[in-house]
Amino acid sequence: xxxxxxxxxxxxxxxxxxxxxxxxxxxxxxxxxxxxxxxxxxxxxxxxxxxxxxxxxxxxxxxxxxxxxxxxxxxxxxxxxxxxxxxxxxxxxxxxxxxxxxxxxxxxxxxxxxxxxxxxxxxxxxxxxxxxxxxxxxxxxxxxxxxxxxxxxxxxxxxxxxxxxxxxxxxxxxxxxxxxxxxxxxxxxxxxxxxxxxxxxxxxxxxxxxxxxxxxxxxxxxxxxxxxxxxxx
Amino acid sequence: xxxxxxxxxxxxxxxxxxxxxxxxxxxxxxxxxxxxxxxxxxxxxxxxxxxxxxxxxxxxxxxxxxxxxxxxxxxxxxxxxxxxxxxxxxxxxxxxxxxxxxxxxxxxxxxxxxxxxxxxxxxxxxxxxxxxxxxxxxxxxxxxxxxxxxxxxxxxxxxxxxxxxxxxxxxxxxxxxxxxxxxxxxxxxxxxxxxxxxxxxxxxxxxxxxxxxxxxxxxxxxxxxxxxxxx
Numbered sequence: 101x102x103x104x105x106x107x108x109x110x111x112x113x114x115x116x117x118x119x120x121x122x123x124x125x126x127x128x129x130x131x132x133x134x135x136x137x138x139x140x141x142x143x144x145x146x147x148x149x150x151x152x153x154x155x156x157x158x159x160x161x162x163x164x165x166x167x168x169x170x171x172x173x174x175x176x177x178x179x180x181x182x183x184x185x186x187x188x189x190x191x192x193x194x195x196x197x198x199x200x201x202x203x204x205x206x207x208x209x210x211x212x213x214x215x216x217x218x219x220x221x222x223x224x225x226x227x228x229x230x231x232x233x234x235x236x237x238x239x240x241x242x243x244x245x246x247x248x249x250x251x252x253x254x255x256x257x258x259x260x261x262x263x264x265x266x267x268x269x270x271x272x273x274x275x276x277x278x279x280x281x282x283x284x285x286x287x288x289x290x291x292x293x294x295x296x297x298x299x300x301x302x303x304x305x306x307x308x309x310x311x312x313x314x315x316x317x318x319x320x321x322x323x324x325x326x327x328x329x330x331x332x333x
Numbered sequence: 334x335x336x337x338x339x340x341x342x343x344x345x346x347x348x349x350x351x352x353x354x355x356x357x358x359x360x361x362x363x364x365x366x367x368x369x370x371x372x373x374x375x376x377x378x379x380x381x382x383x384x385x386x387x388x389x390x391x392x393x394x395x396x397x398x399x400x401x402x403x404x405x406x407x408x409x410x411x412x413x414x415x416x417x418x419x420x421x422x423x424x425x426x427x428x429x430x431x432x433x434x435x436x437x438x439x440x441x442x443x444x445x446x447x448x449x450x451x452x453x454x455x456x457x458x459x460x461x462x463x464x465x466x467x468x469x470x471x472x473x474x475x476x477x478x479x480x481x482x483x484x485x486x487x488x489x490x491x492x493x494x495x496x497x498x499x500x501x502x503x504x505x506x507x508x509x510x511x512x513x514x515x516x517x518x519x520x521x522x523x524x525x526x527x528x529x530x531x532x533x534x535x536x537x538x539x540x541x542x543x544x545x546x547x548x549x550x551x552x553x554x555x556x557x558x559x560x561x562x563x564x
Contacts, residue, residue: 187480196466
């Protein structure tokens with residue numbers, strides 16, 4: 101369970117992109133529970149934030165704290181850059197557990213459960229690399245769940261998906277948020293409205309607003325208004 | 334045409350001397366290949382998955398070694414392992430052991446250089462997966478080598494082809510001693526100079542048969558790769 105010793109924050113982030121300062125003293129304190137959606141126009145730095153939270157990018161001198169009950173949780177991460185091993189769907193899902201030395205029985209049970217839950221069983225023997233773009237993204241989402249993470253960081257998890265898959269993922273996230281902290285990036289404002297407990301709005305590497313969804317939608321901030329009107333890209 | 338007929342007769346008669354030579358050739362080359370793979374593949378795995386000072390220089394060295402003339406390798410080994418040489422006390426000159434060493438020196442740069450290129454490409458591609466699932470170095474290397482197994486087999490078979498066709502180094506260090514260090518390529522050279530063309534030709538035919546078999550295996554591997562590599 102997530103309690104008050106849970107922290108999801110980035111403090112004093114300074115980061116350069118192509119020798120130019122992009123993040124300057126950026127601090128974000130995410131809601132410790134529920135779904136936090138990062139919104140913002142292209143180039144706002146949303147994906148970079150997810151990579152920093154996951155620990156893939158480790159800028160010097162900043163404090164990144166992703167802890168549940170004072171402990172580092174299992175983090176499930178979905179990147180925009182989707183890559184699969186030269187193996188079938190089943191073995192791609194099994195891989196994150198195999199490298200942890202879990203038994204074949206546990207791995208098989210977990211993978212079959214997920215494939216069944218997400219109606220993907222019929223594709224389990226197909227090469228993951230030969231799937232369609234949408235199916236790859238869907239599989240990548242399932243792969244992020246194999247180690248039963250307590251924190252899910254998702255970078256545009258439904259950008260290539262049809263309504264059916266999008267709905268399945270959204271339903272799953274709304275159920276999962278009860279015991280899993282979810283931070284996700286999306287460009288879909290309607291999706292943010294459907295899912296978010298908190299919206300983090302960024303522009304050009306700066307945190308413009310962080311607030312509960314209802315407050316965000318009524319924000320008086322000019323940039324937020326522009327974004328909500330669809331005139332900020 | 335008489336030479337060809339005699340050669341085939343010799344092969345079909347299952348001549349013991351002939352098969353002893355073929356067997357030793359395969360034994361020396363396969364041993365050299367096995368050791369080269371056991372040493373070369375982990376080295377290639379480390380080179381493709383890590384960055385360290387001097388890596389490019391070492392890789393350039395291995396690339397340059399691919400073009401090393403076998404006769405020169407034989408000469409250097411001869412100097413080192415002859416009775417007056419620094420390693421002469423080992424008494425391995427004119428034995429199959431030194432022939433294996435010579436072949437290792439010749440094929441290991443091929444195994445390393447070609448494998449690094451194959452593995453580096455896959456490793457870079459998998460970087461995101463490794464970082465996302467916090468995969469340790471040993472598992473990164475294992476995963477990359479496993480997923481590169483089909484192109485790596487092609488590379489290994491290329492090494493075997495090089496070993497089997499090599500003559501310059503092993504004739505110097507092996508001495509072409511009958512029943513002891515005589516292999517196919519050195520026998521062909523010797524028997525040709527003696528005018529025993531049917532013996533030379535029969536070994537040539539066997540050598541070509543083995544080379545064609547290796548190429549056939551490479552081709553089959555590529556077909557299998559397309560079918561089962563999940564690429």
